[in-house]
Amino acid sequence: MPVSPTDPVSPIDPDSTTGPDSTIGTAAAIAAATIAAAAAADDSTGTDALPYAGGNPYADYRHGEFAFTALTDLADRRLGGAVLAANDELFAERENLLLPEPAEFRPHTFGNKGQIMDGWETRRRRGAGTARPHPTAEDHDWALIRLGVPGIVHGVVVDTAHFRGNYPRQIAVEATELPGTPGPEELLAADWEPLVPRSPVRGHAANGFAVASRRRVTHLRLSQYPDGGIARLRVHGEARPDPAWLAALGTFDLAALEYGGAVEDASDRFFSPPANMIMPGRSRSMGDGWENRRRRDEGHDWVRLRLAGRGVVRAVEIDTGYYVGNAAGWAALYGRDEHGAPDDWFELVPRTRLQPDAVHRLLLPGARPVTHVRLDVFPDGGIARLRLHGSLLDD
Known part of the structure; x- marks a missing residue:
């Protein structure tokens, strides 16, 4: 098949030593x-x-x-x-x-x-x-x-x-x-x-x-x-979107591709690439999100994203649209600030039960700066869209 943004790149072996903190894909x-x-x-x-x-x-x-x-x-x-x-x-x-x-x-x-x-x-x-x-x-x-x-x-x-x-x-x-x-x-x-x-x-x-x-x-x-x-x-x-435009927006989706967000790495890309999660608009089909293969071990799948810049996330949307029998069962979200302690991940959303074919809207307490986030799904399954609503810091 031809090389295209809808094609998965080489899947990561779930049994390898590659982990969510690796630099592969940067x-x-x-x-x-x-x-x-x-x-x-x-x-x-x-x-x-x-x-x-x-x-x-x-x-x-x-x-x-x-x-x-x-x-x-x-x-x-x-x-x-x-x-x-x-x-x-x-x-x-x-x-x-x-x-x-x-x-x-x-x-x-x-x-x-x-x-x-x-x-x-x-x-x-x-x-x-x-x-x-x-x-x-x-x-x-x-x-x-x-x-x-x-x-x-x-x-x-x-x-x-x-x-x-x-x-x-x-x-x-x-x-x-x-x-x-x-x-x-x-x-x-x-x-x-x-x-x-x-x-x-x-x-x-x-x-x-x-x-x-x-x-x-x-x-x-x-x-x-x-x-x-x-x-x-x-x-x-x-x-590299126009920074003046982002400043004028104030609050926007810090993970969105159109604003400079990007997927850095993922545990699995078997059925569809994780970059689909941060595309504009709602998912149009099951193939328009991130879907990994079925796990046969005790691990879990994850995806790591770089945000548009250093900012504060105030609200999260996890959308399992079109994933009816293969949605992720639970999800947790972690953040990291490369300008602070770049190796320390901290919890943004605790492990939360997900419903199939549904939009989950979660408000975040506090205002801790982040440059990267990691979404963990348990044990596996599909996520249609991930939205991280917030604003950039002055730096």
Whole structure:
């Protein structure tokens, strides 16, 4: 299956020595491993994809293992990402680029313009005339993307799933930072910084690119040379929302992805990733939360989160929506302040009985600063959403 934010990353062995205080999954560790993982991605199959021969359309899909995919997809449509404009989308609409689901392929589904593809696909480029029928080396198509949440990009995945003979030869990604909500005209006139230089891509494959720049960005420009189709674009990194906006909000969900919260580690990601818990809105199905496998020991599952900043949590929501026969039985919440005693966890919510398919609202006494929280579930089971309502401290 293709790399996407809805796919689980490598599950953690519940019998290993990894614990809730480990540093596995932190942004620093992910950044350090990114370049090595990208370099180790299998490229033995070359750039050409075989024609579709029937059967499972993903059977020969080439997927890479990229450490940065554990970070938030800053362009996720569910966070507000959008494709604002493209110079061409004759065969397939630009909006498909940011759909959270893996790209699908339904053979022999033809519309008036050809095979219906789940991605962004442009027409075939041509040269200037009879004497020069081929496009030049600089001819390309482009799309402008607004990130759902501004941030620092650690890596990009350009997924050409199901584009076998019609994928681009090369791609490039540029970035800029603009305030407010600029339109295509302002973006086309902006100053752009390269994130991914012009690079070759493979067909029917997840093409991953580590990013060295640590500049905060708000928009991207994706270019493909000279033309072709791209199924999905994933932009993994660390959220950096506008601090003035957060200050104006006052009280907000300190764990939310859209405000800079992030999952650092978890005991298990077997059925669905824990980052689903801090997505915007209510869960839409059982697969839209965090669900671990059934435990057959005396342990329990947990997830550790980094909050948007150092703050005070005043109210907690634990939502088990859509988990009817597989909700967590009990939950407890702990906090940690890395600016105080970074190794000391203290209780925020004692072990509390949970009901299936229900929202549990809990008020917290006191006002102790936290930078991280750990949610423990007993013995296992699903959590749809976790909300930690509070405010940031001045520091």
